[in-house]
Amino acid sequence: MVLATGDIVNIDIRAIAERSKQASHAVARLNEAQKNAALDAMADAIEKNSAAILRANADDLTTASTMLANGEITASTFERLKLAPSKLSEMAHSIRSVAALADPVGRILERTQLDDGLIIEKVSCSIGVLAVIFEARPDAVTQIAALAVKSGNAVIMKPGREVEGTATALVETLRCALRQCNIAEDAINLILGREAVQQLLSISDLVDLVIPRGSRQLVEHIQGNTRIPVLGHADGICHVYVDAAADPTMALAIIDDSKTDYPAVCNAAETALIHEGIAREFLPQLATRLEAKKVKLLGCEKTRAILGDVVESVANWHTEYGDLVLAIRVVRNMDEAIDHIHRYGSSHTETIVTNDVNAAARFLNEVDSAGVFHNCSTRFADGYRYGFGAEVGISTSKLHARGPVGLDGLTTYKYVLHGEGHVVGEYRKGARNFKHKRLS
Amino acid sequence: MVLATGDIVNIDIRAIAERSKQASHAVARLNEAQKNAALDAMADAIEKNSAAILRANADDLTTASTMLANGEITASTFERLKLAPSKLSEMAHSIRSVAALADPVGRILERTQLDDGLIIEKVSCSIGVLAVIFEARPDAVTQIAALAVKSGNAVIMKPGREVEGTATALVETLRCALRQCNIAEDAINLILGREAVQQLLSISDLVDLVIPRGSRQLVEHIQGNTRIPVLGHADGICHVYVDAAADPTMALAIIDDSKTDYPAVCNAAETALIHEGIAREFLPQLATRLEAKKVKLLGCEKTRAILGDVVESVANWHTEYGDLVLAIRVVRNMDEAIDHIHRYGSSHTETIVTNDVNAAARFLNEVDSAGVFHNCSTRFADGYRYGFGAEVGISTSKLHARGPVGLDGLTTYKYVLHGEGHVVGEYRKGARNFKHKRLS
Numbered sequence: 001m002v003l004a005t006g007d008i009v010n011i012d013i014r015a016i017a018e019r020s021k022q023a024s025h026a027v028a029r030l031n032e033a034q035k036n037a038a039l040d041a042m043a044d045a046i047e048k049n050s051a052a053i054l055r056a057n058a059d060d061l062t063t064a065s066t067m068l069a070n071g072e073i074t075a076s077t078f079e080r081l082k083l084a085p086s087k088l089s090e091m092a093h094s095i096r097s098v099a100a101l102a103d104p105v106g107r108i109l110e111r112t113q114l115d116d117g118l119i120i121e122k123v124s125c126s127i128g129v130l131a132v133i134f135e136a137r138p139d140a141v142t143q144i145a146a147l148a149v150k151s152g153n154a155v156i157m158k159p160g161r162e163v164e165g166t167a168t169a170l171v172e173t174l175r176c177a178l179r180q181c182n183i184a185e186d187a188i189n190l191i192l193g194r195e196a197v198q199q200l201l202s203i204s205d206l207v208d209l210v211i212p213r214g215s216r217q218l219v220e221h222i223q224g225n226t227r228i229p230v231l232g233h234a235d236g237i238c239h240v241y242v243d244a245a246a247d248p249t250m251a252l253a254i255i256d257d258s259k260t261d262y263p264a265v266c267n268a269a270e271t272a273l274i275h276e277g278i279a280r281e282f283l284p285q286l287a288t289r290l291e292a293k294k295v296k297l298l299g300c301e302k303t304r305a306i307l308g309d310v311v312e313s314v315a316n317w318h319t320e321y322g323d324l325v326l327a328i329r330v331v332r333n334m335d336e337a338i339d340h341i342h343r344y345g346s347s348h349t350e351t352i353v354t355n356d357v358n359a360a361a362r363f364l365n366e367v368d369s370a371g372v373f374h375n376c377s378t379r380f381a382d383g384y385r386y387g388f389g390a391e392v393g394i395s396t397s398k399l400h401a402r403g404p405v406g407l408d409g410l411t412t413y414k415y416v417l418h419g420e421g422h423v424v425g426e427y428r429k430g431a432r433n434f435k436h437k438r439l440s
Numbered sequence: 441m442v443l444a445t446g447d448i449v450n451i452d453i454r455a456i457a458e459r460s461k462q463a464s465h466a467v468a469r470l471n472e473a474q475k476n477a478a479l480d481a482m483a484d485a486i487e488k489n490s491a492a493i494l495r496a497n498a499d500d501l502t503t504a505s506t507m508l509a510n511g512e513i514t515a516s517t518f519e520r521l522k523l524a525p526s527k528l529s530e531m532a533h534s535i536r537s538v539a540a541l542a543d544p545v546g547r548i549l550e551r552t553q554l555d556d557g558l559i560i561e562k563v564s565c566s567i568g569v570l571a572v573i574f575e576a577r578p579d580a581v582t583q584i585a586a587l588a589v590k591s592g593n594a595v596i597m598k599p600g601r602e603v604e605g606t607a608t609a610l611v612e613t614l615r616c617a618l619r620q621c622n623i624a625e626d627a628i629n630l631i632l633g634r635e636a637v638q639q640l641l642s643i644s645d646l647v648d649l650v651i652p653r654g655s656r657q658l659v660e661h662i663q664g665n666t667r668i669p670v671l672g673h674a675d676g677i678c679h680v681y682v683d684a685a686a687d688p689t690m691a692l693a694i695i696d697d698s699k700t701d702y703p704a705v706c707n708a709a710e711t712a713l714i715h716e717g718i719a720r721e722f723l724p725q726l727a728t729r730l731e732a733k734k735v736k737l738l739g740c741e742k743t744r745a746i747l748g749d750v751v752e753s754v755a756n757w758h759t760e761y762g763d764l765v766l767a768i769r770v771v772r773n774m775d776e777a778i779d780h781i782h783r784y785g786s787s788h789t790e791t792i793v794t795n796d797v798n799a800a801a802r803f804l805n806e807v808d809s810a811g812v813f814h815n816c817s818t819r820f821a822d823g824y825r826y827g828f829g830a831e832v833g834i835s836t837s838k839l840h841a842r843g844p845v846g847l848d849g850l851t852t853y854k855y856v857l858h859g860e861g862h863v864v865g866e867y868r869k870g871a872r873n874f875k876h877k878r879l880s
Contacts, residue, residue: 227663257863376859387876419816423697436827
């Protein structure tokens with residue numbers, strides 16, 4: 001069901017959630033071929049219905065250009081809203097690439113013989129109803145819908161307000177494709193507006209997981225206002241630690257890439273921690289390299305003592321700059337680096353540059369982040385680069401799914417027990433005994 | 441740190457959480473031998489300090505006997521409070537058996553070559569700080585503490601009020617054992633009283649997971665009052681579905697065991713769903729079998745038409761009786777049985793009795809519960825019987841850990857990436873390409 005903005009006050013979000021739950025049971029039962037056929041139909045439908053989708057997008061852009069003129073949205077948000085035929089082809093291609101991924105449902109994760117004729121299997125299965133609240137990006141609609149279908153879940157999407165018309169056209173197109181495949185169209189639902197989200201967050205008996213994509217404020221607001229589990233992404237305050245035993249050339253390249261390859265994204269580094277044993281030699285080289293790329297440097301007192309007062313001091317080590325700004329701190333040793341990361345980081349991704357394998361092992365073991373890297377850029381923290389094919393987001397939550405969340409993160413498991421009339425009383429009486437033999 | 445009840449108003453729960461977080465980093469770093477040595481020391485200490493623990497327990501029992509007389513607690517709660525030297529030996533034995541389990545931390549769950557010299561590993565690791573809120577059982581203290589240490593987590597425990605003195609003596613004993621092993625004693629903390637719990641639930645930046653054990657009301661209250669992820673256990677409304685192709689003798693034995701082996705626990709069955717094709721023959725046999733065991737039968741209209749009006753009707757299919765009471769419903773087919781389970785169940789454990797392998801496969805696939813069983817009793821849903829060695833509880837949450845939660849459920853994972861100076865810019869420019877070769 002697609003709701004127009006004008007209906008928000010009167011619609012019954014609970015009814016949508018109930019239909020989603022019904023549809024979730026239906027999509028959970030689909031086999032791999034059926035899900036892939038649905039994804040192919042969804043991709044085809046996006047291409048065939050491109051004229052209507054582009055018209056809806058043009059309307060969104062008209063509204064958005066006024067918002068841009070009034071300073072309500074940024075130029076980059078406006079740019080991300082824009083669709084073109086080539087962009088629709090990319091979206092269709094991306095849906096087909098999800099079809100090409102392995103089915104995450106029905107995998108036997110563990111298998112144990114409990115006794116003769118009594119075998120337990122831990123089997124991956126879909127979660128149920130996902131609620132995804134996301135930013136104003138049209139391609140998020142098709143990406144999230146494709147991941148939901150492939151993982152056998154129903155999804156209720158709430159897009160950013162600037163993209164509501166485009167999202168409505170896209171969801172109508174995708175639901176039509178599901179109908180053509182005789183799949184419950186309520187596997188893909190759209191709701192619009194904040195009030196609808198508030199209502200949805202109260203329906204903990206039907207919605208199984210909320211995935212908010214957006215600011216930390218949004219994630220924290222949602223965590224504080226629902227009993228539904230939340231798979232959230234806080235900040236991306238990533239660190240590069242340059243150890244005393246680092247290759248300086250490698251360290252320069254890794255800091256450069258971690259900071260400048262794409263500064264606006266969450267896996268870009270915000271802070272470099274430099275071992276004091278190499279700081280005096282290394283920092284001037286780093287300053288030269290980064291200033292050539294127009295990176296503004298901020299530093300601790302020791303950094304400023306080496307690089308001079310042109311480097312401003314750091315106001316807050318918790319800051320995610322998301323821009324060509326790097327905070328630098330000279331640390332006495334790895335303990336101080338790890339302590340800094342635990343104190344100021346967001347448990348996203350941290351990397352150590354060192355040729356000392358013991359130092360690397362200790363860093364990788366002790367740092368409590370979703371990604372801990374050795375001699376490579378923080379920018380590798382990404383579902384595509386990890387080989388997941390697609391991601392629904394990056395989780396800085398520790399529970400359930402951590403780091404880039406692909407199809408596996410959209411599944412849970414159940415225990416399937418195969419018996420031949422086994423009852424517990426016989427084991428309690430000692431007539432039978434468990435064998436507990438791990439089979440796989 | 442152990443807090444006496446009288447201090448509750450003034451103590452700083454945040455300070456305890458901060459010390460727990462510090463300690464969690466220390467226990468996360470321990471290797472398997474160090475953790476096992478700590479567990480052995482904990483077990484020894486319980487035995488050596490038995491006199492003091494039993495004295496504290498005697499004081500709890502004095503208070504509890506007044507509560508029992510006033511009807512504030514039940515006779516079974518009073519019984520569960522009682523310690524004796526033999527019970528302390530059992531608790532020590534149980535701690536040592538956790539030491540014997542495989543280390544859940546540091547296991548390489550997946551390994552993928554992203555490119556030459558660039559290898560990613562998904563590695564199990566501890567979660568951090570656990571908060572466990574539990575009932576008035578002394579052995580829960582040692583069981584939870586042992587599982588926390590073995591999984592490399594710090595734990596803050598909040599026991600039921602009737603067991604506060606005993607829990608305090610036990611925790612002091614366990615902390616003393618940690619000190620002797622040069623392990624941060626703040627890995628095991630105790631807080632007392634409801635107000636302390638309320639404060640703890642607000643500390644989402646330090647506490648990583650809350651595990652409430654107790655009533656559904658408790659679990660829902662906690663889910664509604666914290667941003668910390670909650671691993672909860674709702675009701676145990678388990679079902680036995682007797683298919684048209686069931687062996688009646690097996691079905692009788694499985695319903696009998698599922699209902700009567702231990703009716704008070706969550707994996708006991710509350711409802712039997714009987715296919716109408718066999719109901720007329722099967723129900724009288726079932727009534728004879730269960731009435732001999734003093735089980736009170738409740739039924740739907742069709743059941744009462746067969747068994748007669750001596751069978752009362754069912755007031756609410758959502759009820760967890762936890763007693764020798766069984767609700768019976770005659771269903772037209774498996775779809776109706778599955779629909780009943782999804783509508784009235786608690787997603788805990790359901791079993792199908794049938795000799796039809798296709799029917800079994802469909803039931804196991806379509807029923808959305810933590811445990812789905814074929815031809816065996818619901819009572820097998822238990823960490824010990826599953827071969828986990830020990831469990832911290834049974835989760836009816838779908839996220840993170842589902843079903844009996846053993847050591848694995850107290851871990852999360854991180855992605856460890858080993859490189860040789862790899863940067864993302866080269867892949868973006870097309871100078872290098874990912875290989876994504878799964879190694880294990």
